Amino acid sequence: MYLTSEKKQEIFKEYGNGAEDTGSPEGQIALFTYRISHLTEHLKQNRKDFNTERSLVALVGKRRKLLNYLYKNDIERYRAIIEKLGLRK
Numbered sequence: 067m068y069l070t071s072e073k074k075q076e077i078f079k080e081y082g083n084g085a086e087d088t089g090s091p092e093g094q095i096a097l098f099t100y101r102i103s104h105l106t107e108h109l110k111q112n113r114k115d116f117n118t119e120r121s122l123v124a125l126v127g128k129r130r131k132l133l134n135y136l137y138k139n140d141i142e143r144y145r146a147i148i149e150k151l152g153l154r155k
Contacts, residue, residue: 068104069100069101069104073100074088074097077093077096077097077100078090078093078096078097080096081093081095081096081147081150081151082096091132091135091136091147092136092143092146094132095129095132095133095136095147095151096147096150096151098125098128098129098132099129099151099153101125102122102126102129105118105122105125106122109122133147133153
């Protein structure tokens with residue numbers, strides 16, 4: 067499996083407020099970004115895997131909603147997570 071509990075804790079520790087704080091928007095956005103990049107690589111090799119494509123679109127939508135939430139409520143945290151993850155060019 068590509069996403070172990072240790073990897074999740076590492077992501078939440080780096081981007082969230084600690085390894086145990088799994089509810090912070092920054093941690094969730096980082097986790098979704100990691101999963102999106104993994105699914106994107108999978109789809110490059112398996113073009114006709116439509117179930118994975120559907121899952122990828124759902125994850126992108128969830129991440130977008132969390133980013134919109136941060137944008138509305140705390141623009142500084144939004145800018146920090148965008149810069150840390152390199153989502154905008």
